[in-house]
Amino acid sequence: MKIYNTVQLATALLFLTLISCNSQKEKSVSSTPDSRPNIVLILADDMGFSDLGSYGSEIQTPNIDKLANNGLRYTQFYNTSRCCPTRASLMTGLYPHQTGLGWMTRLDLGQPGYTGELNNQNVTLGEVMKESGYSTYVSGKWHLNKDDECEPDSPKHNWPLHRGFDKFFGILKGATDYFNPTNLYNGDTHIAPGDDFYFTDEINNYACNFIEDHYKAKNNNPFFLYVAHVAPHWPIQAKPEDIAKYQGKYMDGWEITRKKRFDKMLELGIITPNTKLSEPKSSVLNWDDLSEDEKIDMDKRMAIFAAQVDNMDQGIGRIIETLEKQQQLDNTLIIFLSDNGSSSLAVSSGISKTLEDLGTEKSFESYGESWTNVSNTPMRNYKLYEHEGGISTPFIVHWPNKIKAIGELRNQVGHVIDIMPTLLEVSNATYPEKFKGQTILPFEGESLLPTFNSNDNQDRTIYFEHVANRGVRDGDWKLVSLGKTTFPYTTNWELYNLKEDRSETNNIASNHPEKVKELAEKWNLWANRTNVLPLDGRGWDDKIENPLGGQEAQ
Numbered sequence: 001m002k003i004y005n006t007v008q009l010a011t012a013l014l015f016l017t018l019i020s021c022n023s024q025k026e027k028s029v030s031s032t033p034d035s036r037p038n039i040v041l042i043l044a045d046d047m048g049f050s051d052l053g054s055y056g057s058e059i060q061t062p063n064i065d066k067l068a069n070n071g072l073r074y075t076q077f078y079n080t081s082r083c084c085p086t087r088a089s090l091m092t093g094l095y096p097h098q099t100g101l102g103w104m105t106r107l108d109l110g111q112p113g114y115t116g117e118l119n120n121q122n123v124t125l126g127e128v129m130k131e132s133g134y135s136t137y138v139s140g141k142w143h144l145n146k147d148d149e150c151e152p153d154s155p156k157h158n159w160p161l162h163r164g165f166d167k168f169f170g171i172l173k174g175a176t177d178y179f180n181p182t183n184l185y186n187g188d189t190h191i192a193p194g195d196d197f198y199f200t201d202e203i204n205n206y207a208c209n210f211i212e213d214h215y216k217a218k219n220n221n222p223f224f225l226y227v228a229h230v231a232p233h234w235p236i237q238a239k240p241e242d243i244a245k246y247q248g249k250y251m252d253g254w255e256i257t258r259k260k261r262f263d264k265m266l267e268l269g270i271i272t273p274n275t276k277l278s279e280p281k282s283s284v285l286n287w288d289d290l291s292e293d294e295k296i297d298m299d300k301r302m303a304i305f306a307a308q309v310d311n312m313d314q315g316i317g318r319i320i321e322t323l324e325k326q327q328q329l330d331n332t333l334i335i336f337l338s339d340n341g342s343s344s345l346a347v348s349s350g351i352s353k354t355l356e357d358l359g360t361e362k363s364f365e366s367y368g369e370s371w372t373n374v375s376n377t378p379m380r381n382y383k384l385y386e387h388e389g390g391i392s393t394p395f396i397v398h399w400p401n402k403i404k405a406i407g408e409l410r411n412q413v414g415h416v417i418d419i420m421p422t423l424l425e426v427s428n429a430t431y432p433e434k435f436k437g438q439t440i441l442p443f444e445g446e447s448l449l450p451t452f453n454s455n456d457n458q459d460r461t462i463y464f465e466h467v468a469n470r471g472v473r474d475g476d477w478k479l480v481s482l483g484k485t486t487f488p489y490t491t492n493w494e495l496y497n498l499k500e501d502r503s504e505t506n507n508i509a510s511n512h513p514e515k516v517k518e519l520a521e522k523w524n525l526w527a528n529r530t531n532v533l534p535l536d537g538r539g540w541d542d543k544i545e546n547p548l549g550g551q552e553a554q
Helices: 006-031 062-069 083-092 125-131 199-216 240-244 254-268 292-325 369-375 416-427 513-529
Strands: 038-044 072-078 135-141 167-171 184-186 223-228 332-338 392-398 408-415 461-466 469-474 477-481 494-497
Touching: 038 083, 038 292, 038 416, 062 292, 062 332, 062 392, 083 125, 083 416, 125 135, 125 223, 125 416, 135 199, 167 199, 199 223, 199 292, 240 292, 254 292, 254 369, 292 332, 292 369, 332 416, 408 416, 461 513, 469 513, 477 513, 494 513
Parallel strands: 038 223, 038 332, 072 408, 135 167, 135 223
Antiparallel strands: 072 392, 167 184, 332 392, 461 469, 469 477, 477 494
């Protein structure tokens, strides 16, 4: 038998006591509710600056408007002008070219800024929030991995469950049929849509289920929920009862509808009294030149688009109700925005083009440039462009526990790169210098948290580029140019003072050549630093032949 002396026994007892105390302490910590807020980040797709009621629209969006009226609306918030580049910036806090997604997920253009998928020099919000103790969920559209890696046997390194999310429901690609999506997943498992399936409903329903399941499991930690809608991206497809609410209400045409929105935006304070309604492009049709049948067709197209926004709002109302049921609404930060301005792309590829079938799963249509011009009221241009119509988004923040400036407007300039640093500060999460052995680029954005209860404004500089469309905003100055599909892909710079001319109606570049030179130099420095160069404008039509061989867009 081994004999222990008094010192040995005392030491052993002390060691066992410390272990017991630490075990009790760890148990106490893990069973104590985490008081950090839940976060719900909601992203609409191809929705214009004026498509919400609280931003000037006639479309019924009472639930989103309730968030706005009990929270904050930002009037100068920006995205990156297109789907997956915005998602890349939103998820990482970097400019899209730094993540590899300066163009699209369609293919690799052979340059670091245009690889067609997220690279390993970034961390996603899912990864950061999960590392800090949040449960992480995503419902909707992912669009951050290569299009040719969206099948069950594909590499999955950039799929949601492999980039920080605990649960995923939705599609990996950029667009889909709303009634019968083919690229539908639950986690890593490919699934088929059920009966009476409508994608917008299911995105919202799964979001509600994720919240309910989180609390059924008696989780004491907070959650981060990313609700990435496809609506109202083409094809214009909606439920018949939602279309019926709007059909016939757009027979006055786009000119009158646009002017009504403009007047309401002035009344709401979304735009300043000196804002002008930009002139439509020559390709926007004259409503009075249409035949009666053409007017009826165009009325229904806009009614379907409105129905898509309306239905999305209905589901967001269910998410709000779920948070209220769990007594979590006050302690949940909800953010709502759109990934780009409304799209003018002409899409028509369904099996039926009849008025009766328009909006059903038999049709696959868009609503047309003339209505797009209404969605982006009062701005110039559309999705893809770096003019205000392509990059301006509603931005709503709702957080009852922290926001006291109920219903106020915020005029500070913001950008999707700001969401990462904002959520880091809100959640007390740590942004890593290295992750999984890889060096991570520092985030580019600024936390919006100081603006939640302050309207103090400080000048800042933010940058834009997509398919050789270029832009930089520096304080109130905006330098912008259109791209083209042939080398060197650029056109002349335009200059605007957005404080005096938010809708970019008066190009003053010739009056301020020194300012043009100054901002162009800033843009070039940024473009060199962030993998924007060399510019490539061949992706305008999403059809690139031999991208490494210099063929232009077809």
